Amino acid sequence: xxxxxxxxxxxxxxxxxxxxxxxxxxxxxxxxxxxxxxxxxxxxxxxxxxxxxxxxxxxxxxxxxxxxxxxxxxxxxxxxxxxxxxxxxxxxxxxxxxxxxxxxxxxxxxxxxxxxxxxxxxxxxxxxxxxxxxxxxxxxxxxxxxxx
Numbered sequence: 001x002x003x004x005x006x007x008x009x010x011x012x013x014x015x016x017x018x019x020x021x022x023x024x025x026x027x028x029x030x031x032x033x034x035x036x037x038x039x040x041x042x043x044x045x046x047x048x049x050x051x052x053x054x055x056x057x058x059x060x061x062x063x064x065x066x067x068x069x070x071x072x073x074x075x076x077x078x079x080x081x082x083x084x085x086x087x088x089x090x091x092x093x094x095x096x097x098x099x100x101x102x103x104x105x106x107x108x109x110x111x112x113x114x115x116x117x118x119x120x121x122x123x124x125x126x127x128x129x130x131x132x133x134x135x136x137x138x139x140x141x142x143x144x145x146x147x148x
Contacts, residue, residue, distance in 0.1 A: 009035050010043055011040065013042070032059065053131075058126070061125065065120065069116050075113050076131070076133070077129055079110065079127070083101065085121070101129075
């Protein structure tokens, strides 16, 4: 494994060919399982200032992603393994929609989360998914809801 750790269980590859091996996926899952937060992310872009962010992410049931929104950019989530729930909220943080993403033949496998849309991700089992978003990390401006 030739990865460089950045922060928050995020890893960058020293050399990116655009290919991901089964061994790299297994390593990512092991690192996520070993982390105290139950998560790990392999960034397939070269750095936080890249305009296009492509990340292979492992999250398990310990991962806490609070209600939040990205002001400037949306995100595409594409499920590879596991099952998660995406909940959407209006401006008063009232639940408006709930969608399950998963591996089953009749389940939704991908979803677009628009900019400025309050949402919550809940991981029902260990998940492996691809997240794609536009904009450098310092431009993303994520708001977190003040929930009781």
